[in-house]
Each structure stands twice: as C-alpha cells, then as structure tokens.
Amino acid sequence: MKYELPRRMLGMKLPGDSTVAAGEYDVPTPGHGQVLLKMKAASICGSDLKYIYHEHTDKTGGARYDNVICGHEPSGQVVAVGEGVLDFKEGDRVTVYHIQGCGYCDECRKGYFINCPNPERRAYGWQRDGAMGEYMVADAATCIHLPEFLTYEDGAMIACGFGTAYQGLLRAEVSGRDNVLVMGLGPVGQATVILAKALGARVIGVDLSEERAEMAKKVGADAVFTGADALPEIMEFTGGKGVEVAIDCSGSAAGRHKCLEAARMWGRVTFLGEQGTVSFEPSPLLLHKNLSLLGSWVTSMANMENLVDLLDRKKIHPSQIITHRFNLEDADEAFRVFATGKTGKVCINME
Template identity: 25%
Template sequence: MKALVWTPNDKLEYVEVDEPQIRKLNDVKVKIYGTGICGTDLNVLKGKMNATHNMIMGHESVGEVVEIGEDVRDVRVGDRVVIDPTQFCGKCYYCRKGLTCYCESFEDWQLGLGAHGTFADYYVGEDRFMYKIPESMEWERATLIEPLSCVLNVVEKAAIKPDDSVLVLGSGPIGLLVQMMVKKSARLTVATEIGKFRSEAAQHISDYVYHPETLTVEEVERINQGRKFDVIFDAIGNQLDWAYPLIEKGGRLVPMGFDDTYEMKIRPYQLLSNGVTIVGTGEARQIMETALSCAIDLPQLSDLITEKVELENFEQAVQNLMGIDPNSKERKDITAIKTILVSDPKLV
C-alpha cells in the first residue's frame, strides 16, 4: 500500500510500504477513510517537533473495520470507528495509576510520531483504542473527535467558571474548538488571529476577534469590565510571553500548541505576587468517549472541514496550511481550517 512516511532525510514522502496485518488476538484492521492534518504534523515538518524516521505519520483518523482478531468483542467488521492515537502501555507506574498521559513509554505508542500512524490505506491497532461512530454521524465530523478530545482535556483542567473572561490565542482548528467549548461556559470569549479567513471563522463563535497588534491592555479593559483576562489559552504554542501582560491576578495561563523550540522566561516573584498559574495538562487521557458523545450534538464541527484532498496530493494541501509562500518565504493568509487527506479518491 502507499503511505506518507517521515523519511531519514527529514521529509514527508508518499512511498510504498507493507500493508499492516493482524498479529495479536485483540488487533483490529481498519480501512482508513481519511486523516486530518494536525498542527503537530505541521510542526514536525517545520522542525519544531521530532518524529521517528521511517514512520507513517498521521493520527486524526476514522475508517471502517475490515478484519478483527479472535478476542475482539467491542467492534465488528463493517463498523465505522475513530482511532484514539494517544495510546499507552497500560503496565507502567503511571498507567497503573490511571495517568496514562504520562506513560513511561509514551513516545513508542504515539501514532504518527513513535508508532505507525494513519496517513495510509490501512491501519492495525488494538481494539481498546477503537471507538464506534454512530451511523448518523458523517465522516467529516468524526475526523474532529480526536482534536476535540484534546481540547476537552485542556478546557477541563483550566476549570472555566461562569464569570470567567477567556482569551484564545490563534484561530486554527484547535483554537476554534477551544472557542466553541469555552463559549458554553465563560462570560466572555475573545480570540486572536492574524489571517482574514480564520478571523472570519472565529467571528461566528467568539464575542470579539482581534489581530494581536490591536489587542492592547486598554482594549481588553474596555471590553472586560475594566479587568484583564481570567484565562488565556495559547493555541499557537509560542505566545505566552506576549500574553502575560493580559492576564488578571489569580488567572490561568494554558499552553497548548506544541512547539519544542519555544522558551518562556518566568519571574517566580510575579507568579507568587499575582497568583498566576501556568496549567500544564499533558496529553488527553482516556477522554475519547466523552469527545464522541459531545460530537454527536455538535453538527457544526463539520463546518471546520474546509478541504478534502487525496493522500497522494498531500504536498499542496500541506503547503496551503503552512502560511508561508514557498517562493518569497513571506507570510500568506491561510485559506483553510481543517484539511482531511483521504485514502480513497472516490470519497474526495
């Protein structure tokens, strides 16, 4: 079969690989419908995160079960499933405490980074990481269940209260999902975005949307009862330094976007004096069932899917999400939100 592989020359390439086969009694083989391009994938391509060489990338996936091992009981051939890519050994110290997001061999289990992912025709994995999709749910909405699970995990740990004012930095897919979830609980939801296309998408969700250059302390106080923000989510991954002057006393700063090259200088005295908390959440922990339940009542998730592209045409799809002109290297407006790479061209 063909798949997108992270090759030793640090490139994503469309190559021929062996089709995976069932090897364990609890294995499930899935014909992949499609896989969303995640910001994590883009950060690997940008050199901001690492992935194992010769690994099939991709992890936001849905598909149809085509074969099962002898001990599989919860899914059957023909079932439509979403795959949980945040996998774990289940045997180490943290897993045995239920803290599977801190699994001691986590890197070896994470789909698309340390274990073969789903930018391919087929995937084989354990039944414990497969969740059935209702027949009434379209494929497009189902591809957002996994990113929604990441967002629910972070929003839950941020402990949003009804009187909170919240700022979400960035209005890409994750930023928009955070805005959707926060809007249900917080008093005020504000977003930032530099691109026109994604700003317009955010305007359908948040109370206010700003270009970062226009969101001054004075403007924040004007729209927020004379105060700064109670909670700030950094859905970009490298903006907490910029955001710190906008956080209220007793507020929570929540890093989200993965960027291993970013460093933030912290003055502990300020944290102590102002009671500001930095909320580190870890990976999503066994929350896919909750995300699936939420997605059933969120048909608007499908609106975030703005493009479906055949797997072999990945290069242009990826370039469209980079936000950089490949020739001039200048910033350009991203005119997509979430792109699905589809394995079967008939489904595009």
C-alpha cells in the same frame, strides 16, 4: 457479509525535507486485541509538520521514524477484528486515540497513554503505521465508537486537536461564568473557541492572521482581535477586569506573556501550544495576581470519550474548521498547503 480485503494498499510516508513519499504496501492483519480499519478520514497536525515533514527531530522524548505510514489523526470503519476483541465488530465506525502506552504504568491506568514513560509507548504515524494509508491496524484499547451524528471527518478532528483543546479547558475548569481568552487561532485554537462556547463561556480570540480571525468569528467567538498588542481591547471588552481564563494555543513567547497579562486576579492560565519559550516577572504577573498557571498535553481516553458524548449531545461538528480537503493520492499537496500557516484544518478523505 464479510468485507473483502485487497492484498495491497496505498500509503504515505514522510522521509523529511518537506517531502511526502507514496508507496504500495501489504494490507496489515490485526493481531490479538486489535482491529483493522478501512480509513475514511485523516487530518494533518501541526506536530506532523514540525517534527516529521520538515525534518526528523525530537524535542519531546520519543523517536520519530521515517519508515512508518504517517498520520496520527485517524477515523475509519472496522473491517476485520483480531482475537480477544469484544467491544468492536465489523462495520463499527470509530475515532482513534493516537497513542498506545504500555498499559501497566500509573498514567496508562488513568487512560493518559500520552504520558506513558515506557518503551512500549508508540504513536500512530510516529513509531507505528498511522492514518494516511487505505488501511490501518489499531489497538482496540485506543478506539472509541463514533455516534451516527458525527462524521468520519469529525472523528479525525477529535483524534488529536479537539481532544487537546478539551483537556486544556478541563484543566482550567471552564464554565459559563468565564470570559475565556484563546491566544492563537490555528486549528487547536479554533477547537478551543468552539468547545469553550459549548461549555457556556464568553470567548475572545486573538491572532495576527486575518484569515484565522475570520474563521474564529464564524465558529462562535464573541470578540476577535488581530493587533500585535490586543491587551487594551481585551481589557475594554471585560470591563477593565481581564479574563477569568486564558488559553495559549500559540506556543509563542509573546502569546504566553499576553495571557498572563490579560488574566484577571485569581484567574487561570493554561499553556497548550507546544515548543518555544517564555520569560516573565513572576511577582507582578503571577504571584501578586494569585494566578493558577497550568500545563496541558493531549487528553485521556476517558476525557476523549466524554468529548465525543458532548459533541453528539450539543450537535457540534468539529469538521467545521476544515478549510481544505484532499484525496490520499494528493497528500503531498495537502501538506504543502497546510505548511503555509494560513489554513484551518486540512483533511485527507478516503471514502
């Protein structure tokens, strides 16, 4: 039975000034190589707050538009299929990689659409209509089938935050041999804790927020410290040696510096947290310890598909880090609550 589509839909836009603007829009039609999704879940990312919700700024290279439906963490069901789409049909459940690139540059050919340098690169909710509408057109090349075990909320978590965390762990080659320090326990930090545990590591979490520290304990961290200087506790926990891997999810100078301090000889340090700065003395903190210092930004289509398989195989629900849920009509309140910095993940449900 063919899905009956309405003509109009509710959608949310971010004009800036910490405002969410609700509007009524035409339900879009998928073009060649595209599918139309009935949105089921869309979560809010910290980058939405920093770069769109509060003000339209650009510190990473791409314009942010205030005239597109917001949200770049989509999960939904295919309700219409455009010409040329072979791998998806009506009724399929999907999560969506949140950027489509040009398709022909070196990075796109690797599946790292995030790194595409060309003008065709467009992110859902940033340069094209995104997840916080009742319907969304998605390029089939950015869609990934969602296994039955994983919910639509899980799919929204995977679309950006969990994919970003997974890529950072892959960059550091985390395994069961490692003590892993996660600095900063916001949503990406919580995802990093969960996935590091899934890869077999022993995990230490650090954050100044008691609420986020408690959440990290619930999702599996082996130790959590909340002091401004957690280095003595980290060293004691690791027998004085430090950690094999330190992942900074805080984006703060203090957090990044502490990761370098806490890493043991020949350790690996990955910077995931966006923006901010850091200043350190290379000789004692990097060179003499023979550290590998790595940067990591989002993930690739292939690694996101591998992440979906891992979560399905390990029976892990990413949605466990959701602390607040809202209907689409209440998106303004959802953004306000998430902006307090005291929540886990905040999700908009449209089932």
